[in-house]
């Protein structure tokens with residue numbers, strides 16, 4: 001194992017995949033001269049001349065061209081700069097990329113990755129702070145992943161680049177500078193498989209991305225109260241690994257879903273719904289959701305913090321499914 | 327409709343007689359297909375939306391004669407002509423319109439979503455202006471893989487008002503991508519006349535804003551289209567970058583089959599059809615040059631109609647999808663691998 005940042009982990013993934021396959025190329029706004037706003041592309045342009053490219057501020061093109069390139073024999077990785085800007089290219093994503101294979105009867109592979117830095121960071125305010133996985137959850141034809149650590153970032157990005165289907169790669173901005181252990185040797189993290197981060201027997205927490213570490217920390221504290229929490233890191237948000245979730249809930253009989261995104265219409269709604277469909281008679285309490293309030297993310301840090309879900313919210317939800325006070 | 331003409335080198339003159347006849351045959355085959363499709367739709371044998379290419383055949387034929395199967399095109403909702411000219415098979419197109427498993431998309435696409443990736447036809451598009459950036463992406467592939475493949479993006483006058491046009495034209499110019507943007511200005515966007523909705527008289531003029539060359543040709547003159555496309559495609563192949571080619575034409579049929587067409591007069595339409603049918607114009611020209619005679623033309627039309635009739639029979643005889651087929655073709659992996667994906 002070595003210790004590297006999340007940002008370096010994605011860079012290693014890019015480098016390894018670009019070395020392995022000359023048809024992989026990457027483009028986005030300000031990734032060459034700046035090395036990406038979080039340094040996640042530093043050094044790559046020098047190593048792969050012509051295959052790492054800055055593009056104009058043209059998000060519909062960034063997303064739409066990825067489809068054209070993928071259909072014609074290359075494996076593009078398109079950087080969205082901020083996940084919030086996916087909205088600019090929604091038609092390209094929803095009606096072009098997601099529909100292509102199905103609508104045309106499975107004629108072509110669509111090996112493309114859209115890297116989308118998301119999440120709340122340093123008062124970035126309403127248009128640069130969103131977690132938008134809820135927007136795309138409803139679209140058949142997309143794969144959505146969200147790593148939670150350097151190791152999962154590297155393994156999932158490599159898998160995403162090799163996948164013959166369109167993948168949206170949500171990478172939380174707060175994670176970039178964080179360090180973590182990453183295997184020395186080459187490895188892939190499978191798409192479509194959740195991982196149990198911490199085993200436990202009283203309550204299942206289903207979470208992903210930045211909230212994994214917050215849930216792990218909350219779980220440690222809850223241990224002190226005598227509550228044993230199992231933390232599941234989804235890693236892939238679409239398709240959901242409900243088997244892992246349901247198996248866990250059948251064991252713990254209680255389930256809390258935690259994400260940074262707005263609760264309303266979020267992934268938690270889908271997961272809660274599936275849990276009650278698949279494990280209703282195992283449940284000893286209502287399934288609870290923890291996420292942001294149904295508001296845009298405000299600028300002032302007082303407001304920003306208030307709107308976002310925090311560890312206390314997580315702990316409260318866990319206690320509530322155990323019918324405990326507090 | 328006056329416009330400034332550019333004289334392109336007469337590459338057409340160097341074509342063999344066979345190739346010259348071939349241009350006519352492509353137009354005749356498109357016309358035969360579209361005419362029958364119109365009847366089939368009106369007889370309720372084909373569901374959905376159908377947009378016909380009748381009267382615009384010279385554009386697809388003239389452009390595509392300059393492309394190989396390795397080149398790519400992106401098409402529109404009015405895409406049957408593009409598909410045929412690019413080399414798609416009529417029987418499989420017909421089967422698609424019938425929603426049969428033998429269709430190009432196994433019945434999942436229909437008229438607005440015919441694609442044949444095996445001949446570089448990257449798909450019709452139900453979203454107006456949806457093709458530009460796909461063509462740009464294909465141009466990027468050519469650049470990354472250092473091939474000399476060219477992508478041609480067909481789009482309507484209405485589509486030229488989409489924002490996607492701007493982003494695609496700009497990057498194509500900045501990166502000198504091998505993409506030719508072929509505008510089919512048929513003077514109507516559904517019920518809206520081009521002049522009503524477009525800031526410039528000539529869509530080709532928009533190229534200037536992107537530092538790109540833009541030309542207008544008579545889109546109902548297949549020779550003019552051929553020569554213009556020949557020059558622009560060749561330049562793109564040599565790395566000289568993109569261009570915009572506006573082809574003036576006229577939408578003879580309603581926007582879709584069944585359109586009551588209350589927004590224009592029958593006389594206007596008829597005038598265009600009798601005076602400016604691209605097939606009649608080219609056939610007459612060929613006759614004048616002794617390249618074809620009435621008998622040969624009649625045979626060509628009969629063969630095209632037979633091909634279409636055979637295609638229809640093939641479509642009729644083909645099986646409908648099984649309900650469970652709905653679960654296939656969403657991803658590269660099978661649904662059983664991830665039952666959650668679709669169920």
Ligand SMILES: Cc1ncc(C[n+]2csc(CCOP(=O)(O)OP(=O)(O)O)c2C)c(N)n1
Pocket residue numbers: 377403404452453454455481482483484485486512514515516577581
């Ligand atoms: C984004 C989008 N807006 C509107 C429509 C509805 N629509 C379909 S075709 C059409 C007119 C298109 O006109 P033009 O681009 O000139 O092509 P033409 O039909 O004349 O070939 C419209 C408005 C659509 N399919 N997609």
